[in-house]
Amino acid sequence: MSALVWIALVSLVVWLWLLLGQGFFWRTDQRLPPHVDLAHWPDVAVVVPARDEAEVLPLSLPSLLAQDYPGRAEIYLVDDGSSDGTGGLALSLAERNGGLPLTVVSPGEPEAGWTGKLWALRQGMALARARGPEYLLLTDADIAHEPDSLRKLVAAARGGGFDLVSQMARLRVASGWERLIVPAFVYFFAQLYPFRWINARRARATAAAGGCVLLRTEAAESARIPDAVRQAVIDDVSVARAVRKSGGRVWLGLADGVTSVRPYPHLADLWRMISRSAYAQLRHSPPLLLGTVAGLALVYLAPPVTCIAGLAAGSAGAAWAGGLGWLVMTGTYLPMLRYYRQPLALAPTLPFTALLYLLMTVDSAVQHYRGRGAAWKGRTYARPEAAPDQY
Structure with a gap:
């Protein structure tokens, strides 16, 4: 099999695992239960x-x-x-x-x-x-x-x-x-x-x-x-x-x-909101950054790329595996779009959004090494501490 088919198959396997083995993360049913009256309401x-x-x-x-x-x-x-x-x-x-x-x-x-x-x-x-x-x-x-x-x-x-x-x-x-x-x-x-x-x-x-x-x-x-x-x-x-x-x-x-x-009406507003802490989430680790970039590319970018490339090159295996991976990805995104009352037609665009997040994460690392760190409302934390690695 060609490298294109292998990449498509690996990505598909990852998506099948995410669908069933990652805590059903894509479901949106974790909500507060209907409240009940308490005998005593605490301060x-x-x-x-x-x-x-x-x-x-x-x-x-x-x-x-x-x-x-x-x-x-x-x-x-x-x-x-x-x-x-x-x-x-x-x-x-x-x-x-x-x-x-x-x-x-x-x-x-x-x-x-x-x-x-x-x-x-x-x-x-x-x-x-x-x-x-x-x-x-x-x-x-x-x-x-x-x-x-x-x-x-x-x-x-x-x-x-x-x-x-x-x-x-x-x-x-x-x-x-x-x-x-x-x-x-x-x-x-x-x-x-x-x-x-x-x-x-x-x-x-x-x-x-x-x-x-x-x-x-x-x-x-x-x-x-x-x-x-x-x-x-x-x-x-x-x-x-x-x-x-x-x-x-x-x-x-x-x-x-x-x-x-x-409000975050412009891309620049959202970019700043996300990039200010993305590298902190990776504990300012270059290996974790490289692994994250590779993971995002394999999980989110590979399915549409291998599907389209497979169709263009006449590789049925790449086209089918890439297309199925893209389909599973799209299906897992639908509940969140419903929760936000957004058009379901946006679901297939998730790979493009993931590409933006990949770029935001890289930019977060660049700003960190430039000494700008997590800048927010006039304050800059050049080397902020990430969340402790527990649980």
């Missing part, structure tokens, strides 16, 4: 790190203020050195909308060895713990919540005995580039961290989605959150792993009532 503190979020705060903060939660809940917004009036805007929104009590604090620049978000979380969590809440909801400033979001999270944590419950917020999909890239972002994340594996009692993977994390306060203290992960750029995965390592149970699923309101 909750909501901690929101915010840096230059005046654009999105009017769309997100009112949804937190309006939470329909039967127990005591209050919000701590940590203004992380904003230059656009984020803190003042938050106070005016609270005065205008009412609802849950809001405290705004400004802790100043992070100490050496801390990323900005985790430094902000540390200050907010310290204030919150003084009130003795049983749970902490860590949520980003661009995340909007349905009125019963907090109620559902707490009920799921109590009912399932989980120390950490996280929802992958439904990201904004409006522009053409968002339609092409955003559903694939969640698809790739689920392939890397299959939700079923995370949620099983004997977990085979561990991760969380940083936009929405409900964390039991005792579990946070046992895992030394956030101090134990203070340098992590991929903070959500690091937090989940620290909780798991300390003996806690973790749950992650797709959200129905938690959405991101941050």
Whole structure:
């Protein structure tokens, strides 16, 4: 057999394994169960790190203020050195909308060895713990919540005995580039961290989605959150792993009532969002980078390339194997497109999106070695720490 046929066959075998052996990552049925009323609703503190979020705060903060939660809940917004009036805007929104009590604090620049978000979380969590809440909801400033979001999270944590419950917020999909890239972002994340594996009692993977994390306060203290992960750029995965390592149970699923309101209308916006942490995920390892590039090429690019090349060269084996691999790939992407309410005709374009992710990953490494690291909102972490390699 020719090299083209061998490549097509190997890629097809990989896709058959991904279809059946990678925790059914492509399914989108890992959701919070219908919430039940608790006899006692525990106290909750909501901690929101915010840096230059005046654009999105009017769309997100009112949804937190309006939470329909039967127990005591209050919000701590940590203004992380904003230059656009984020803190003042938050106070005016609270005065205008009412609802849950809001405290705004400004802790100043992070100490050496801390990323900005985790430094902000540390200050907010310290204030919150003084009130003795049983749970902490860590949520980003661009995340909007349905009125019963907090109620559902707490009920799921109590009912399932989980120390950490996280929802992958439904990201904004409006522009053409968002339609092409955003559903694939969640698809790739689920392939890397299959939700079923995370949620099983004997977990085979561990991760969380940083936009929405409900964390039991005792579990946070046992895992030394956030101090134990203070340098992590991929903070959500690091937090989940620290909780798991300390003996806690973790749950992650797709959200129905938690959405991101941050727009990424242009390719450059999405490129920066993804590339700033891609190389950190690979622990800044050149061998892992080479392996990732080769893997993406074999898994996502080889099926369409060998199919088309096989048709052009008259190689039926390459055409059939490449085509079947492409078909399986397309089929696994359909549930995520349905979840995002996008045209199913986008499914065959996944190889092109994977090529963009490959280029973003390479660019992330290039920026790292140029000393630019994970640049975000005026801060640059030249050599940020990746998520610890546990579980």
